[in-house]
Amino acid sequence: MLTLWLKAFHIIGVVMWFAGLFYLPRLFVYHAEASEAPLRDRFKIMERRLLVMTHIGGAFAIAFGIATLAAEPFYLRAGWLHVKLVLVLLLVIYHGVLVKLVADFRQDRCGWTPHALRWFNEIPSVLLLASVILAVVKPF
């Protein structure tokens, strides 16, 4: 029963985390295309607030993922979990790049083009797809 609660909060954290991982880069695309100062200032506020929610979601997802693992330690030997943890590492790196981009946009010194940001925005979709299939289907 406890494990089900841990898993529920794990998934709530994953949803919150991905809301930010998906929408922050989209905001960056609009931000990079905006030329008027008041609009850019509005984007800076939105990005800062969304980043806080993304931090909270990421912390929940990882903390409750580890807690679920502590409750069901036999998964430590599962191949799907090992691959999922590598994907989680990539997600954490992606999250770190978002932090850097929020800081760069805040100082009006982000050099990425909207086109590059659009491609960057596709990365979390691939990681989400692979992680959820691994966790639910457990193919190996």
Ligand code: HEM
């Ligand atoms: C350090 C990070 C993480 C750890 C240690 C972790 C660990 C776990 C564990 C042990 C389970 C239980 C599996 C089961 O009982 O069937 C689980 C379930 C799940 N995880 Fe993670 N996870 C992490 C991150 C993530 C991420 C980033 C995602 C999505 C992108 C994710 C998606 C899921 C889903 C959808 C389930 C539910 C599977 C089911 O109940 O059928 N996890 N996770």
